[in-house]
Amino acid sequence: MTTPAQAREREMLARVERLPMSRPHFHLLFQGGLGYTFDGMDGAIVAFILPAAAAVFALSGPEQGVLASSTLMGYLFGALAAGMLGDRIGRRRVMMYALALYAAASLVAAFAPNWPVLLAFRIVAGVGTGAEAAIIAPFLSEFVPSRFRGRYIGSLAGFFSFGFVLAALLGYFLVPPFTDGWRIVQVIGAVPILMLLWWRRALPESPRYLLAHGRVDEAEAVVERLERRVTRATGRPLPPPADAVPADPVAERPASAAAALARLWRGALARQTATTWALWFSITFAYYGFFTFIPSLLVQQGLTITKSFGYSIAIYLAQIPGYYSAAFVSERFDRKWTIGGYLVGGALSALGLATASSNGQLLAFGILLSFFMNGTYACLYSYTPEVYPTAIRATGMGAASAFGRVGGILSPIIIGTAYSGLGFFGVFALTCAVLTVGVLAVLVLGVSTKGRTLEDITAQTTASS
Secondary structure (H helix, E strand, O other), X not given: OOOHHHHHHHHHHHHXXXXXXXXXXXXXXXXXXXXXXXXXXXXHHHHHHHHHHHHHHOOOHHHHHHHHOHHHHXXXXXXXXXXXXXXXXXXXXXXXXXXXXXXXXXXHHHOOOOHHHHHHHHHHHHHHHHHHHHHHHHHHHOOXXXXXXXXXXXXXXXXXXXXXXHHHHHHHHOOOOOOOHHHHHHHHHOHHHHHHHHHHHHOOOOHHHHHHOOOHHHHXXXXXXXXXXXXXXXXXXXXXXXXXXXXXXXXXXXXXXXXXXXXXXXXXXXXXXXXXXXXXXXXXXXXXXXXXXHHHHHXXXXXXXXXXXXXXXXXXXXXXHHHHHHHHHHHHHOHHHHHHHHHHXXXXXXXXXXXXXXXXXXXXXXXXXXXXXHHHHHHHHHHHHHOOOHHHHHHHHHHHHHHHHHHHHHHHHHHHHHHHHHHHHXXXXXXXXXXHHHHHHHHHHOOOOOOOOHHHHHHXXXXXX
16 A cells, blocks of 8 residues: 555655756756766876876886776775765765865876876875766766666766866876976866866756655655756646656665675666676776776887877777767667677777787777777666666666776786786687676676666566665
């Protein structure tokens, strides 16, 4: 029997579902997208400041390797912490804390007097960017009607590509010409601290999060404000709500962060957690293998274009159509099938890269590889929050993202070790085999999410929890 409180909750969710896509949704997209832009820039900038910082501090090879991995190390812990905190203290608060942490750490790293300080605060900056990356997608997914969610969150993830391009431009035009250019780009990385003023004033808390925590009046205030803004933006009366959205079947709050993590592996949810973790690990392992370690192997093959700025910027620019094409394709063919298709495209592009016999072929297949791999990420940022209930949605996203970063950290190590025994083509085969695990996981174990409300998906993924 439906209680009055449950009826009120369902009616509010139906009101969110009936909203047409309009300026208020795009404002939220731009606000979250700017966060992802600077996250992407921070993740890519280390590669450009590394040579200059290595010269200033006379870093050894192992020290350079640790510094190169600093962002990923911080990212792992930041993503996991943000997920657990986002389900307990709110998505909006975690977003703002993460942005402040990242910006402050970037500023301290810019003035680092020695290598240990630089390393420590690059890791802390990674904690901030990892937290932001893990929390923004589930936060915004809870505002968007189901019929638009795939392209919306995929488009949000596309902002990462702008950050990579920005990092390449800053790295090229500021680092080599100026003695302290590597410090200047990190100061620029602290500029997003100004966004806090905007976020604090303009960002509402997720109504689904508020409902899951029993804060019904606050949730209704957020929904009413969103409705007023949409009405003003469209200049038309809102359509009537459709059938009431079912309440989240797993709406109760876990007693602790440990309980939230344990719930990810309980009952039917364990299948989706295994799927998302396998996806994040395989894609991130392959991505960092292809774009971090493989270029040095290609140089050994005599293809020196991988050292050029032109190659780097072309690879980064290919991310943009990769992200946005997948965002729209996933709305037509469903997230799980788009992920599988783009992963296959990435594997074929990697094969072309492995057999490239000229710099022209290398550039072409490198662009295709960047296109397909980043398109996969666009779908992954949409798919992962969709398969978890509201009470643990941020935890699910954060844990999967964190586990993926383990793949990114291990990839260069494993590939570097395997190269002596497997050789050039063996390394490519190994990386493609890891990608195959991701393809099989999503196609066999994944669920269809196209056009379905978050609550409807939850009903399926928790059916036997």
